[in-house]
Amino acid sequence: MVYRFKTDLKYSDITPHEIFVNRRQLIAGAGAVAFGSIAGPALAKIDAAKSRYSTDMKPSSFEDITTYNNFYEFGTGKSDPSYYADALTVDPWAIRFDGLVDRPGNYDLGAILKVVNMEERIYRHRCVETWSMVIPWIGFELKTVLERVGVQSGAKYVAFETLERPSEMPAQKRNLLDWPYREGLRLDEAMHPLTILATGLYGEEMPKQNGAPIRLVVPWKYGYKSIKSIVRITLTDKQPKTTWNEIGPDEYGFYSNVNPEVSHPRWSQATERPVGGGLFARRKPTLKFNGYEEEVASLYAGMDLVENH
């Protein structure tokens, strides 16, 4: 079996671990050595090209983005992930590609990252719980890796799975969800240029509470579609089972496109509260497809978006 992007490079080779853990000191000290001759590895700051898909809205603060998370593997409280995700081992890390692909296999993350173009994508992020953020992700188009592994003609959907490791993800010891967390996209959604796999934010390696080392970001869908800490990507001809959809199909549709017109039994989706605005921040109207209507509406031409919510 040929792994087209198999190299002996490990994820850790991209930034040596000791440099990564000391990155703040390095950045702080960078000024002092700037005029000396520095060789060796670059800083942990990820080089990423700007993108025309970025919004010009002001990103939420790093603190808000990294302390207000839904990552139930670490607990249901918003701050639980920032407390407990530290225990997660993200290196080594591999993603298994299987199903209807030409070159299935376990690919080391380092090898994957060697062949992609990193971009900064500043995206709006809308949670089904009606809060929203603006996040400067670093990542690459999912399409590029799917093309590398070779999508077979029968494939219609892409299924994703989060890591299942209760020893490091304490809430997986409870029957809160049917672990591992699963999500899915239709193939054309997965191949859309807005759909990225992100490995960082604010120019840094992905914080663990945000889904390190690699997560999906689909900005026109509610946040739970953007699955974190991915270990498996499966191409399939059937609509995959997805975690929240299995729990409550009326509440969490397979598509889960942000849509202020679809009444959710739990929350009105007509408005949202941008986080970080303090106690008296005003709600603002939610946009269809979270403001990405121009880019993605054609994917759903002729579809009843209430029926297929």
Add this chain to the structure above:
Amino acid sequence: MTITQRINTGLKRVPAWPLYIVGPLPVIWLYYLGLTNQLGADPVKAIEQQLGLIGLQLIVAGLTITPLRRFAGLNLIKFRRAIGLLAFFYVTVHLLTWLVVDTQLDWAYIWMDIVKRPYITIGMTGFLLLLPLAVTSNNTSIRRLGAATWNKLHRLTYAAALAGAVHYVWLVKGWQTEPLVYLAGIIALLLVRIRIRPKRIVGNTLKRAG
């Protein structure tokens, strides 16, 4: 004297009125934290949830007083009115926070939420059930209504407690442990109130027959 008796005697000297002063202080503290940006990314939700939770905890506290007296002989009855009124106070501030700070008095939105979201409908029902209880939590009302009627009226607490717990279970995503623990606790506290009466009736009948 047993320990319980000693505690009961000691408690006679502890007044209930400081509860009315100390009880509301956490509200001020929460709003202070919110205004000074110490409640994380979404201070509105944090305040709302904390107030609701304290309200529910006070309702649970109020429900424990009768079983504590019956099963442990501990007499905390003189604190029950303060606990009940504080529960009402927290539920009211919780509701006001939702109306004023969260939805910002957008009445069309609020009405839609009350009607269409079952967890808000039941939360609102719980609040309405508490209203007549708060209004009649004074000696004049007890005298006017008569103790029997007043007691019957105040059994609405049971329904309100259940409404509060279901509101909590329903508003979180999925089946989370904490709200279910509250619901189970409240159900248990209500079950221990059921007296087994048939036996006594049989006894009386027999006596009369004899």
